Amino acid sequence: MPFSSTATIHGDDRLNRVSDVAPPINVSTTFRYDDEHLEPATISTGTHTSDSPMIYSRLGHPNADRLEVVLTEILDGPTVVYASGLAAYHAILIHVNPKRLFQPHCYHGCEAVAKIISRISGMEILPLENLEDKCQSGDLVHLEDPGNPYGEVVNLDEFAEKIHRAGALMLVDSTLAPPPLRNTWEFGADIVMHSGTKYFGGHSDLLSGIVSVRDEKVAQQLRNDRTYLGTIPASLESYLLLRSLRTMEIRVLKQSSNCTRLVEYLASHKDRYNSVVKDIRHASLQKEEFVKKQLPGGYGPVFSLLLFSQEQCKLLVKNTVLFQHATSLGGAESLIEWRAMSDPFANRNLIRVSVGLENAEDLIEDLAGTLEKIEKGDLTW
Ligand SMILES: Cc1ncc(COP(=O)(O)O)c(C=O)c1O
Incomplete structure (x- = not known):
């Protein structure tokens, strides 16, 4: 589905809980249980969707739900929000858990996150050079396009061909080319991330990260991990980001x-x-x-x-x-x-x-x- 300014403004209308036109900022970390449905917790209690009851704000809260509903529509794939771009990148590495990560010289913070994961898990970090000779099934290839700081692009179609021929996954950090400049799925990405702090936020007043995937089940696994990693964006930031999406x-x-x-x-x-x-x-x-x-x-x-x-x-x-x-x-x-x-x-x-x-x-x-x-x-x- 192409990017739609209507969706940036009305994509979350179904989640209106009050008559306010600008959604309220919900500061509560906890929400009263429904006395009609008193059940013991199960493993899936930590699984929050936009249709779940509110329980505790680390699982989900009203404005984070609204954000994900709008972003899922405008980014054309199930989307999960995080407290920062680096929290989003960390979440991808934790979820994919590759033995080998191919990484360009990219935003220095992403390089630092990969080094932390490598220290913990032994993940090997390799440069992109001669990818076609080295890349294998199960590897993750990280591309930053356009690259920070030059704002130049690499040929994503060419990379996608090599990466998919090897059976590896292609992650594109598309922070410098937000919608509506392009739909990154059209260039072979398997996972798309953005530092939402930048163009989605757009006012230099919030931190956030965004991960889009192809499959809702994967998005749900990311949300479950996020519940326990504690990296959902806070209430005020979620509100600010939602406000920013409108324009x-x-x-x-x-x-x-x-x-x-x-x-x-x-x-x-x-x-x-x-x-x-x-x-x-x-x-x-x-x-x-x-x-x-x-x-x-x-x-x-x-x-x-x-x-x-x-x-x-x-x-x-x-x-x-x-x-x-x-x-x-x-x-x-x-x-x-x-x-x-x-x-x-x-x-x-x-x-x-x-x-x-x-x-x-x-x-x-x-x-x-x-x-x-x-x-x-x-x-x-
Ligand atoms: C390309 C790119 N990716 C990721 C990040 C990290 O995002 P954040 O600062 O929101 O954690 C940045 C930050 O500048 C960036 O430029």
């Missing part, structure tokens, strides 16, 4: 078009900051045919600049006005980050940019204008 389509489309316009401008005026900007990296600058096909709704709103020196990086992030110097991405406000500040493995001359919802021409003036000032020597310490 997701227009936010993501505008962020995508703002970013593409900004990258296009920077690339076509590069001669104005030739001794500052060494390279600009974004999917819109990739020439391969699969790139556009893989992002039919628009390019992701994150791109990177490689500058010539660390001093230039520091000057840039100190002097932009609309682009605030902070980590993270996906919010309404544009952010810029000297990536070395949060990723110990990042190239020291790398600037990551998350494009927000401001006016595109104002963003161009701020970023390109600051680069030009550095080029001319107008900005110094």
Whole structure:
């Protein structure tokens, strides 16, 4: 089913419990039992669905249920929500429990989670190189597409062919290409995850993670594990995320078009900051045919600049006005980050940019204008 803005707003109507148009924030951790149905607990008491009675908020609570109902519809597959993107990634590794994980150089937090699991279970972590020679049945292959921090894509169809030929599973972290930019199932994924903190949340005010699978039974197993791992998003965060879903389509489309316009401008005026900007990296600058096909709704709103020196990086992030110097991405406000500040493995001359919802021409003036000032020597310490 294609992404639908109607579903982002009405997908959870059947779970309305009161007449409020904005769903209430339920702060209770516990819910009164129904006196008409007094039964001893069974193993399945921990199995919560959106039709179950509320018992205890670690199993399920009203706004987490609403979220999952909407997300299941817009992500086109049974979906489970978590307290953060890394909690979601952890849940996938616990559920699949692969002997071997193939992992690219990706968001450093996912690499750290894989190392923890490897320490506990002995799971081997392998790079993606020569996947076709090494990948076997039972392996899990993690792809991050578009990749963080460059915002560039890899050919998912090509990977899917190799992974499925070997009988392995393909996990796509699609955080940088949320709907409606694409439906990741169309490119061979077996599991799709998102850091919901980013475009689903969209306001830099909540943490969340999202896992979509192909089979409701698997989603139920994930929910059962989540009950005991204690990683359901809390009540306020669930409410905030639900609120954010209502505007997701227009936010993501505008962020995508703002970013593409900004990258296009920077690339076509590069001669104005030739001794500052060494390279600009974004999917819109990739020439391969699969790139556009893989992002039919628009390019992701994150791109990177490689500058010539660390001093230039520091000057840039100190002097932009609309682009605030902070980590993270996906919010309404544009952010810029000297990536070395949060990723110990990042190239020291790398600037990551998350494009927000401001006016595109104002963003161009701020970023390109600051680069030009550095080029001319107008900005110094
Ligand atoms: C691609 C990607 N995956 C996963 C995560 C982790 O998400 P969270 O910060 O919500 O735990 C991030 C965070 O930046 C990310 O960029």
